[in-house]
Amino acid sequence: MKKIKNIINFIYSRLGNKIKGSVFLIIIVSLIANILAIILPLFQKNIIDAIVKSNLENGLIFIFLISGLTISLIYIIESLLLEKLFRNLKGRIQYELLTSITRQSNKIIDQRGPGAYMTGLFGNSEQIAMLLKKNYFSMIIGIIVSLFALIISAKWTLTFPLLIVGSYILIFSIIKITNKIHISNFNKARELVFETNPKVLEFIENKRSISGYGNILKLENRIYKLFEERDNYFKKASYASIFGNSSIVAIKNIVLTIFFILSMFQIQKGNLELSAFIAILSYFPIVFKPIDSIQEIYSNINKFEMFYKRIEDNLLKKPKLDLPENNKIKISNCSFSYSNTEIIENLNLEINKKIGLVGLSGEGKSTILKMIFGEISPLRGYVEFGNKDVRNIHKPFVYSSIRYYSQEMEIFDEDLNFNVTLGKIGLSKNEYMEKLKNYEAQLFKLIKKIKTMKEPLNLKNLDYEYINMIYEIFNINDCYVEKENLLYEIIEKIKDNKINVSFVAEILFSRDYYILEKYENIIKELELEKLGNRKLGQRGKKISGGEKNRVCMARFLLPEHNGPFIIDEPFTSLDAISEEKNLKILKEYIKNKNGIIISHKINIIKELADEIIVIDKGKIIEKGTHNELIQNQKLYSKIHKNFVKMKNV
CATH class of the missing domain: 1.20.1560.10 (ABC transporter type 1, transmembrane domain)
Structure with a gap:
């Protein structure tokens, strides 16, 4: 029975x-x-x-x-x-x-x-x-x-x-x-x-x-x-x-x-x-x-x-309902192991600048990224994003907030515009800022309304427009079998927690809109105009590896928000001339932002990072600027010498 x-x-x-x-x-x-x-x-x-x-x-x-x-x-x-x-x-x-x-x-x-x-x-x-x-x-x-x-x-x-x-x-x-x-x-x-x-x-x-x-x-x-x-x-x-x-x-x-x-x-x-x-x-x-x-x-x-x-x-589980209070990432005493082999050991790291991660292959750099996104849990310690344990933050919000330029290039069999914007609506810069301002004001009203709601909660006190806004924040659709119960939990969560309205509004708004002038500049600077309106093929089979790389880079650069970024082995398919040109573009667009850069190419780390951290056997063994680490004559210096030698060859 x-x-x-x-x-x-x-x-x-x-x-x-x-x-x-x-x-x-x-x-x-x-x-x-x-x-x-x-x-x-x-x-x-x-x-x-x-x-x-x-x-x-x-x-x-x-x-x-x-x-x-x-x-x-x-x-x-x-x-x-x-x-x-x-x-x-x-x-x-x-x-x-x-x-x-x-x-x-x-x-x-x-x-x-x-x-x-x-x-x-x-x-x-x-x-x-x-x-x-x-x-x-x-x-x-x-x-x-x-x-x-x-x-x-x-x-x-x-x-x-x-x-x-x-x-x-x-x-x-x-x-x-x-x-x-x-x-x-x-x-x-x-x-x-x-x-x-x-x-x-x-x-x-x-x-x-x-x-x-x-x-x-x-x-x-x-x-x-x-x-x-x-x-x-x-x-x-x-x-x-x-x-x-x-x-x-x-x-x-x-x-x-x-x-x-x-x-x-x-x-x-x-x-x-x-x-x-x-x-x-x-x-x-x-x-x-x-x-x-x-x-x-x-x-x-x-x-x-x-x-x-x-x-x-793979059935839908109840989503995590925390939202970050700011755009800061902090790794505290994190350790992680695979098959009884410790990959990361007592790692402490605060992402408050542009940090370059350097180390030999298999030293845990990818593991660190997975912990930052909450995809794996450390055996000890925790990762905070905006003063919240990243594992308790709504997953799509984490992905929307932390921009990720991956070495794995995801291309749709659609035209260039869709591949870069993913179907968002383009607005002029003035329209974008005005509409964002209105959206932020509306979100502020919603949060204020929720925080003043009295127990027992009555959803009839919330306008249909506000309810839809809550569902949009947490990506709740009709697939959730207890949708109404979930709504009550979200409201309780918002009532009890501090919400950074400006940051949340920036992230949510960037899911649906982009600035037309910014899009046009990116496409021009990355020399992607020639791709025009033609479809790029399944997994980008109709374009070159370098073009795939630049399309993904354009997608990474387009969002207009102040969230942190992660750049993982960029420019894998670019020749030396294209790499140098695109490196300058990337540096310009991230100059006022914080994040992590991972690359085996020391020239990229040197050019983009404010501080370089060297990982060996799961521990931070060196920390400093490029010049400081060269003078230390340790692992970073050896990696740099090998890189220069291979580049000269």
Whole structure:
């Protein structure tokens, strides 16, 4: 019962309020259909008896006809309503899984890649939604109706109910065994789908390397073996399902045949009326309906558990609701280890200037970035952003506030404008500042209104416009199943905490708008005009590596807010001349901002950083300006000498 309750809670909480009315209609339709199913055979018997006695009334025929037409119409309505529920639930789950990508960490993407997650997003959501293709209300009512059918038929003959009870025992045994085999093999097959699909995608994307450097037949066979293993499990699952279903059909046919033979003897002896026999034949599919229903319910419970486990970690969780009070980042006594090896040890760092992080590969620089974004938790210590533990700050707000210029270039198959602005609206500088001022004033009113709200909180005291503004701040959409409860929590959080209205307004406003003059200057300075309105290709396949780099740099430079920045290995695809030119542009745009620069290129660190920190074995071993560290003749000096040597080569 607990499993069934969990399924009902999961599904019902994700159906839209408008669609929930369809559930009530399905209950009504199911009730009417099953009542008619039990009544129609009785009409049949009465009509046959009346014909035998030559006193058939037209009214009886008319009622029987209307009942038959009604039940046919009800089945059509039922199918349409179930399809509506299926489409709604499938869309809601997909929307929720897509929404969660930008709001919380995702193990599937981190470990198996986007291809595996996309397979699950569409496949698992459809499989769970498919459970609504069956009318469970009709199944439950059908079980009750079948009992009535057995009781009615027992008045005419005991042969029929005894045969049905015996067949039920046999069928249940088959269902239990075959379903267990089916679920086990199907689950293994689906796991292999997740393993195989990313490898196929990798094979397709790396076809040039395979053709040029690999043994094509050998590498193809690796994929084929995965196909064979996957399909073998699917085959076993299908065979178990087919055997179970065909066995049930065979038992039904055998029972029907035995009943027919025994009934003929009873009719011949006068122990069973012909009309009763015909009525019982009409009840035959009704009394076996619970078998199909129980088999379906049992199978679907197992399927739900299997598919739910795959998406459980990626369903939307309650968001963190803190907001930073300022734009300062502070790392306090942080330590972190991988596989019992300490990567970071008691790190203390305040990002109050432009800091360059330098160290050999594998010395924890990437780990520091993940801790700053709250993507991983230190074993000891904590990272603060705006006087708040970054792990408790709403994740999209962290990403919006801390601008990130990554070595991994993300390009959309859209034109240049979309790739840089991500669909934001361009305004002149005067319009932008005026509109920002108005937005800030509106946000100030909202915060003031919330802080003066009295307990118990009443949402009716908040205008619809203000409620939407709260949802916008925390990126709350209809995918959150407890949206209204979440609203109460947010209001309580705002009441109890200090909110830096100017900083929050700057960040939120920059999500939707950009300054046209700034955009045009960036595009011109980075020499991106030639890309024009053409699409850049999936992952930027239609442009060069250097152009990808500059497009991502333009996106990084565009937002107009005073949040900190992180620059991680910039200019990886640029030639020396382009690098020097873009380095000057980057330096100009970040001159009044604080942040972190990570690069193996010492010239970039020297040019951009106010202070350089050298990390070795998880600890800060040097700190100072470029010239100071060169004079120290320690690790930084060695790294610099190697860099100069390689550059000269």
